[in-house]
Amino acid sequence: MATTTSDRASGGRTFFGHPWGLATLFFTEMWERFSFYGLRAILVLFLIAPPSESGLGMAEGTAKALLGVYMSMVYFVALPGGWVADRILGARRAVLLGGFVIMLGHLAMAIPGGAGFVYLGLVLIILGTGLLKPNISTMVGKLYAGEDDARRDSAFSLFYMGINIGSLAPFVVGYLGQDVNWHLGFGAAAVGMAVGLVQYVLGGRHLRGVGDQPGHRLTPAERARFLKITGAVVAAALVVVAVAAATGHLTVDGVTVALTVLAIAVPVGYFGYMFRSHEVSAGERVKLRAYAWLFLAAALFWMIFDQAAGPLNIFAQDNVDLNVLGWHMPASWTQNINPIIVICFSAVFAWLWLRLGDRVSTGLKFGFALIMSGLSFVLMSVASHATHGGTVKVSLLWLIAVYLLQTLGELSLSPVGLSVTTRLAPTAFASQMMGVWFLATAAGDAVGGQVARLQHRFGDVRYFLVLGLFSVAAGLVLFLFVRALRRIMGEGEELAPSRT
Structure with a gap:
């Protein structure tokens, strides 16, 4: 894996003195945060807006609770998302798959088809973020394997600036959602994630193998045990959902x-x-x-x-x-x-x-x-x-x-x-x-x-x-x-x- 030092020595393309792979990750994270903070800025307003204004007409208390658990689950799934990348997919594929699922989630919310599409979209965004969020930061660190801490800290400072730039998304998503059409705002968030994915794929060659392979790939025995446990958890979850639906608690x-x-x-x-x-x-x-x-x-x-x-x-x-x-x-x-x-x-x-x-x-x-x-x-x-x-x-x-x-x-x-x-x-x-x-x-x-x-x-x-x-x-x-x-x-x- 090429390092920052070798990039500079060979006169290769750099990003503020860093390997161009950092630019690929920078813009991927920036556009993902654009989609996240854009949705975050209008979600509760859309949920409580009356149907006459194309909203869901949800009670404020319920809307606030739904927003809270949505943001909670986005961070909650970071732990299993990191495990999936480390043991099954590798960070690079996890980020790509995660970004694609996030985009599908925003597209689902962009469809004016009622609450069902909204809930589907939120679930997809949660799952996608769990794959993308923890692993893209890991890839930034791995770009600097063997480098000194000062170079790595400088890289993360640039990377976090991309997060803050992306979090200014309400200027676009908020305006479109509130002043034009809610679903157009959700669509803008999907476009932002799509742009991030395109440049991630096109800039993938600059990552030079970072995150290509899982750090600790599952052995065949571990994979079989994982599938067995996953199947049991999914089955148990389906039973809980069925019972909740039957008793009117869903x-x-x-x-x-x-x-x-x-x-x-x-x-x-x-x-x-x-x-x-x-x-x-x-x-x-x-x-x-x-x-x-x-x-x-x-x-x-x-x-x-x-x-x-x-x-x-x-x-x-x-x-x-x-x-x-x-x-x-x-x-x-x-x-x-x-x-x-x-x-x-x-x-x-x-x-x-x-x-x-x-x-x-x-x-x-x-x-x-x-x-x-x-x-x-x-x-x-x-x-x-x-x-x-x-x-x-x-x-x-x-x-x-x-x-x-x-x-x-x-x-x-x-x-x-x-x-x-x-x-x-x-x-x-x-x-x-x-x-x-x-x-x-x-x-x-x-x-x-x-x-x-x-x-x-x-x-x-x-x-x-x-x-x-x-x-x-x-x-x-x-x-x-x-x-x-x-x-x-x-x-x-x-x-x-x-x-x-």
Whole structure:
């Protein structure tokens, strides 16, 4: 496999000084994130829109819960998706197949055929993302086998910039979906993924064998056991679905609750398995205990942060003055505020962490993130009060301030979590721990979708205030244990701010 050094030495085509294979992966991820964030920006608005406006007319509580479990499952399937690539397909084919399935999902949603096509599309997007998301990052790392860490970190910084550029998709998908036709917006997301696939195939030769073969291909005996277990799981799932349908529990609400339970049960079970494993040493078990608390803090953070696509998006549509110079801006465009701030502040935070060095520990950064997310919801409570029960529209500056606080928290937690996951992972579970980290987002998003049901019962002011104060309190409690966590984990985190 050719490396960056050999590419430069031979005068080959480079991408900002990196092998051109990075450009192939950069644009694939950028277009996949374009499709993901584009859909995320309009999904809940489409679900609650009345049929007269071509929406599904779904109750707000149900729509928020469905959005929550959709985003949860996207991250939940990263763990099995990585396993499939490592043992069966290889990363390169997994990314290609995943992107194709994602495109089919968006195409299904682009068909104005009712709720059935919407649910089919969401399932396909979830399955496809599970194959693409974890494995494309793995391929970036493998492009730099034998290279120094500085070159690899520089590559990932460029790669994550592609994620942030792609997350500006609401400018296109949001406009088409809200101001023209919902299904045209979904179609635009499909086109974006199709463009990413085309350039991925055309640029495949620049990858030079990276990800062509599974890292640990199943033996014939393992393959037979895998097929047997898979068949049993599918059969059991079909039985559960049949029983639920027969008893009248196969509803959107029932499915979202079941998936939320799954999103909580799996990480709990996985941590229990690791704690009991004879392959984990006593010292690793102590570090794993510290990591479990950070995992809980991250799940709480994402529970609040990812409500941007649900409650905050609906608030923007109903209660924010979106008129700009006589033109009414689509509410989905407010979903661009966060990635724009990320792009503006990423370099600042990278400099700040290097400047502060060991003086600011992981626990302190996580606590700060929880306080920032909490304060953002306290501010949302004040903004909700300023609407006087929805009779007055407030300035867009309220949402900008809310997203600024949340982004400061994101930049303090998301890249730190990636770093601490690699440092605290037990040796026997090192290759699986990044998938475990994504389970924190999955659990937080699923629970957040269910918690959002309380908004109608509590009212906006009390809902945002209670959640905000709870998050602030959790951050302050975490501050009390900073010294203990610091002693267990050590210092010297090296970060590269990113979106997921």
